[in-house]
Amino acid sequence: MTSSALVVPFATNGEHERAVHRALKERVEEAGQAAPRILYQRFDEFNATFFRGALKPAVILLTPTSPRAFGDYSETDLHGLKSRIRIAPHVWSKRGELFAADVLLHEMVHGFCHEILNDGEPGYRGHGQRFASKCNDIGTTLGLAEVFPNTKKNRELGRPNCAQWPHCVRGKNFYGQEDIERPKKPKAESKDDTALQETIARLVDQLRHSEEVIRSTLKANGDMLLACLTEEDDDDDELDCDAILAAYPELDVQTVELDKLHQEIGALLREVAPR
Numbered sequence: 001m002t003s004s005a006l007v008v009p010f011a012t013n014g015e016h017e018r019a020v021h022r023a024l025k026e027r028v029e030e031a032g033q034a035a036p037r038i039l040y041q042r043f044d045e046f047n048a049t050f051f052r053g054a055l056k057p058a059v060i061l062l063t064p065t066s067p068r069a070f071g072d073y074s075e076t077d078l079h080g081l082k083s084r085i086r087i088a089p090h091v092w093s094k095r096g097e098l099f100a101a102d103v104l105l106h107e108m109v110h111g112f113c114h115e116i117l118n119d120g121e122p123g124y125r126g127h128g129q130r131f132a133s134k135c136n137d138i139g140t141t142l143g144l145a146e147v148f149p150n151t152k153k154n155r156e157l158g159r160p161n162c163a164q165w166p167h168c169v170r171g172k173n174f175y176g177q178e179d180i181e182r183p184k185k186p187k188a189e190s191k192d193d194t195a196l197q198e199t200i201a202r203l204v205d206q207l208r209h210s211e212e213v214i215r216s217t218l219k220a221n222g223d224m225l226l227a228c229l230t231e232e233d234d235d236d237d238e239l240d241c242d243a244i245l246a247a248y249p250e251l252d253v254q255t256v257e258l259d260k261l262h263q264e265i266g267a268l269l270r271e272v273a274p275r
């Protein structure tokens with residue numbers, strides 16, 4: 001016999017809201033691979049150290065995000081899951097554990113703004129004054145430089161942007177893995193401008209190739225794809241875009257490649273420019 005008495009307590013006690021979170025964490029701990037297990041551990045550590053344990057359990061998934069985002073946070077996703085954090089698998093496999101943990105920490109600050117401050121700062125696409133302030137609170141503990149809200153003025157002034165925190169204020173060699181995977185570049189002690197210029201020229205060629213692949217894919221596949229690529233990472237309807245973008249794996253590869261190349265070229269130019 002079914003009776004409403006069986007249903008009502010479950011539906012009203014609020015516990016069910018995080019039941020999936022607890023079950024998933026348990027399953028990851030007993031059978032998950034190293035990457036998700038470590039990320040779940042880091043979540044608990046970060047929560048205790050930087051948020052006084054105030055964040056509620058999150059669903060943490062290593063799963064594709066929008067191609068231009070390392071990760072994202074959703075207060076409530078399409079399935080009704082609260083506090084869902086996604087981290088792109090390539091972040092872990094190509095950039096390493098430290099980088100992925102920093103992506104997690106970034107998304108946890110979004111969680112803090114939504115869950116504790118009740119202000120996701122949609123006007124700043126999540127990266128306003130409140131977000132920046134929390135980054136800077138944590139940054140003080142970690143010895144990181146100050147970051148600023150993602151405003152046009154701050155961007156024009158070239159101030160470190162909280163939308164890229166904490167990666168943008170980490171030391172040059174903080175992420176060892178990322179450095180290992182970079183193509184060979186002229187040694188720092190060699191001040192040979194010609195070699196550096198040649199390397200930059202080669203990287204720029206690769207960059208043009210990646211851009212060309214992206215451009216031609218966009219051209220051939222129209223506005224729908226473009227809308228997905230330019231979509232903000234916190235949008236609620238992003239799952240549709242995931243499906244669409246999954247049909248174009250090369251686009252994802254080249255977008256990641258493009259991002260890496262931009263960073264490499266930027267680093268090399270900084271090496272050459274100030275003498």
Ligand SMILES: [Zn+2]
Pocket residue numbers: 106110126127163
């Ligand atoms: Zn963000």
